[in-house]
Amino acid sequence: MGTTQLLFWLLSALSIFSAMMVLISKNPVHSVLWLVLVFFTISGHYILLNAQFLFIVNLIVYAGAIMVLFLFVIMLMNLNKDAEPQKSIWMKLAGAISGGSLLLIFVSVVRSASEMQSKQALLKTGNIGLIDQLGKTLFSEYVIPFEISSVLFLSAMVGAVAIGKKH
């Protein structure tokens, strides 16, 4: 097993563990901190795939900005009362069973798909994820979705002002 494989398994285990901790933690602030760890491990995966731009964007936007938003949301909440309604055990059981079956289906689909067999992930090398390649594709082939996404940003801005600002 080379270094890359070792890192891959390490990062995968860590990301799944911290993703579970996000859900298990009782304290929402702890959940957010675990989520930061999830983002860091996913960024690690991007590095292994040699997607360097996504690595840095994931850190800047998700682990940086979005997490700050999450923390603000938590600070907006009233955490004094332990008011979280407890779900019944049957609810939890039903959720676990349906989620588990979905997981089983996904695992079996990915394992049995002909596209996935005898294929290897492009590790460490490859130019697709590099910033210059990404820029060329983004501003030539995908320029229309890029421009249209600005409409999405505008509606988010209008929405933020309309919801969050006192008149």
Add this chain to the structure above:
Amino acid sequence: MPIHSLLDATVVNTANNYFPIGVQLLFAAGFVATMLIMSALLGPKRKTSDKLANFESGIEITGNARQPMAIKYFLVAILFVLFDVEVIFFYPYAVNFRELGWAGFGAVAMFVGFFIVGFTYIIKKGALIWED
């Protein structure tokens, strides 16, 4: 990995180049962890109730810190995220600035144009004015 590749500036596009960063991360985290553990182990401890109380500039604690915060912090934060994402799109453009030529410039100018409209709107609406 041979150590001289660290000095080789032409090799920029493999994940190996992130090895030093990984090492540095490990060092940084390890240093912090070691220092914390060492100071906890070696330092003197006097656990009186006064010592364990939260430090509030020597004044006795009053009230509770966990109060819902004003929404205006959130408004600023969400606007920050929007413009942060906008700036992210500049990196791939900046790298390809020459090759993309006028077509790329037009695309980015239009995108920025939309954002300037949004920015004007935000300023005019006073969304960034703190006192209200």
Add this chain to the structure above:
Amino acid sequence: MNAIILSAIFGVVLMMASAFVSNRSLYKTIALACLVLLVGANIAETLGYSFFTIDTHNMLAFNKMGLFFNTICFTATLLYVFISSSEIERVDNYTAEYFALIFFSLCGIAILTSFNNLLMMFLGIEIMSIPLYILTGSDKRNLKSNEAALKYFLMGSFSTGILLLGIAFIYGATGSFGLESIKVGTLQMQLSILEVTGCILLLIAFAFKVSAAPFHFWTPDVYDGAPSVFTSFMASIIKVAGFYAFVKLFESRIETTSFATNPAVGVNWHLLFAILIIATLFVGNITAVFQQSVKRMLAYSSIAQAGFMLFALFSVNAFSKEGLYLYAAGYCLATIGIFAVLVRMKDYTFEGFNGLAKHEPTLAFATTVCLLSLAGIPLTVGFFAKYFMLAAVVKQGYAWLAIVGVLFAGVSIYYYFRVIAAMYFKSADENPAAVATSSTVKIGLAVVVAGIIILGVWPHALLNFLYF
């Protein structure tokens, strides 16, 4: 392209109006003018006058069918804004913003009628939905509105996650986001299980968006909690646009991934859709019977109507195609009409409608026509819409499903007639309407009623546009 670009620009115009024009009564005039221009520009493109020539790299494909659907949606929005602009002004101080958000939503609709690429479809859905989350929560001091917005947003993002997962699976199977290359790819080789999984996930996400059972749970709460004016917009124009995208995405896919063409790994789409349709019709109609509030009843009835629109997916043929257009137009007209009356009521319960016929005969008459159309009574457009849908299913050879549809349509008559009975056969001393009916509303309602009856007598007034 006209519609996409201009609707975005008009949204910006209204944002700027909000920032620079202080006279608030001007906003609705600007919005109406922009909508007229938008409808005009879209018709111009249908006739071949495109104002913008842009290489979309085959991500958007404009055809007459999609453009005509745009025209239906935009005209319905024009009518909606015309009738309810004074109500929109009353929600909160952000009138111009609401209009801007409606325009951005229309931009999303224009993308959804022309996407040729899963990426554009995703963008279209997001651009259409995000303004809605905000409009749902626009009544800031009302706790129910806040709850509805949060619920809608969380559920909507969850279904978007499922949608993205589906797109990722399909991308993994075919290596492309394009609709066309997927079609070619699947015909040539053995269908991939990855793609089938992706298709099912897309189906779930879309069923969420159009509130088909068992993914309908958000609908009653959101429709009930949102300010009634915006419920009207959500339940009519947005809903039919979602259906158009649903059909557009799946009509080519059903052929290639169906059980019949690919027995090894294929989806038995007919069985899946039949389950979805029957569940939706059952939940919508049966639950609507037990509602006490007319607004909530309309939310459930919109689920029931979604069941009928799903027939267009069950059978992809000329009948269902025409039926979808007719359904879109008729359902939009009736929903806009009935909500225009509902927002005027003091009390949203069935008793609140008591004696409306005596005090406000115009409103009562318009409501009656709209309800009859929703129920599918002959001489209204709702009849032909349902007829085309059922005929399409029968033509496909599934007469039993059509019978189920007719039975549930029969159930729906019960709860629609409860409102009519309350208006005409019960009396109240006070006027049940809270606001005096302005002449604008009367004109708007007259247009709605005229539209419903004209299309109900002569549906080809609309359908002929598909073929000219």
